[in-house]
Amino acid sequence: MSILVTGGAGFIGSNFVLDWLVRHDERVINLDKLTYAGNRQNLGELSYDPRHIFVEGDIGDRDLVDRLLATYRPRCIIHFAAESHVDRSILNPGEFIQTNVVGTFNLLESARRYLECADIAAKTAFRFVHVSTDEVYGTLDHDAPAFRESHKYEPNSPYSASKAAGDHLVRAYCHTYGLPTITTHCSNNYGPYHFPEKLIPLVIHHALAGRPLPVYGDGRQIRDWLYVKDHCAAIRCVLASGRVGETYNIGGWNEQTNIDVITKICFLLDQLRPRADGRPYAGQIQFIKDRPGHDRRYALDASKIETELGWRPVETFETGIRKTVRWYLDNQAWVDNITTGAYAHWVEKQYQ
Structure with missing residues (x-):
């Protein structure tokens, strides 16, 4: 038996693959395009594990996906692969349409054809x-109830619109073809291997480097945070x-304002890695112009998955953020390997 994971060298995907192989002997076919956010280093401990088969490739390459399905006959596809950063979607929306919409369509088509040839048990x-x-x-x-699964779609960025389009395709393939x-x-994830363009790893990296900690607008945007x-x-x-x-909504029950997240990280760094001059890291906070169309608040009601499937997050934000800060302090070599060159240029352009 095997499972096919797309985007398994990215942040959430690599954590999933690592955790899966701790708990299961079932083989993982890991398909990742290795864009800027995909990193083979995330999977370094699996280099010699025969249960992990890494394939560098694009979910939009239907011939490749067809071959993988025919060769390994996985019992499921876990589809993580996506362009996911709102800021980048504002600058270059075309890549998000190609991956999140066209790529998802191609994957669905391959899965549909694969099942057409499968026996009843496999289907x-x-x-x-x-x-x-x-x-x-x-x-x-601010005072509205959290999103439930029945809430209407109202995406406000090219990123969220592309994901919404992918969601609709998935629903249509289930309804029309029986897939x-x-x-x-999910709500905002954080934890190990998070690419340092996102808020939490960016703040940790900039703080340790003595750089300004950029805060969009007034910093009072609210997000629900979920440990990866x-x-x-x-x-x-x-x-x-x-x-x-x-x-199913997967939320952390941990709503925080962006500025509170940043100040909590600064407080932890003051404890765990004090500045040489003894000053608090919070002194590096710098408010900058808000990004276009910035959503004010996200929050998920995750009651359905708890009631039906018995899942609830283990980590509070306080326990999860301490683990996250500690991981980045203990893995500076990983951070250093990906925060030079194109990444450094992008950060300078984005937050100038």
């Missing part, structure tokens, strides 16, 4: 788990017991 057991985002629902007022799909919507290992556990739960055709 019955197969699952296509599509990992999406809370951002497809749009933004919330056994399940969609999940909790997210991986939820995906395993959905794969094992989720109902075909359903959508």
Whole structure:
């Protein structure tokens, strides 16, 4: 038996693959294009593990995906592969349409043809788990109830619009062709191997480098934060017991303003890696012009997955952020290897 994971060298995907192989002997076929955010170093401990088969390639390459399905006959596809950074989607939306919409379409088509040739038992057991985002629902007022799975889609960025389009394709393939799909919507993830363009790793990296800590607008934007290992556990739960055709919100029950997240990181760094001059890291905070169309608040109601499948996150934000800061302090070589060249140029341009 085997499973096919797309985007398994990225942040969430690599955590999922690593956690899966700690718990299962089932083989993982890991398909990743290795764009700027994909990193083979994330999977270094699996270099000699025969259960992990890494394939560098694009989900949009239908011939490749068809060959992988025919060769390994996986019992499921866990679809993480996506362009995922709002800032980059504002600068270059075309890449997001190509990967998140066209790529997802090609993957669905390959899965549909694969199942057409499968026997009844394989068809019955197969699952296509599509990992999406809370951002497809749009933004919330400060006192509004958290998003439930029934909330209408109101995407506000090219990124969230591309993910919403992918969600609709997945739903259509389930309804029209009977493809056994399940969609999940997660809140903001954080934890090990997070590419340092996103808020938490960027703040840690900039703080240690003595650089300004950029804060969009007034910093009062609210996000629900989910520790990545909790997210991986939820995906395993959905794969094992989720109902075909359903959508499950995976949230952390940890709403925080951006400025609170940044000040908590600064406080932890003051404890764990004090500045040489003894001054607090919070002195590096710098407010900058807000990005276009910045959503004010995201929050997920994750009651459905808890009630139906018995999953609830283990980490609070306080426990998860301490683990995250400690991981980055202990893995500076990993950070150094990916924060030069094109990354440094992008950060300078984005936050100038």
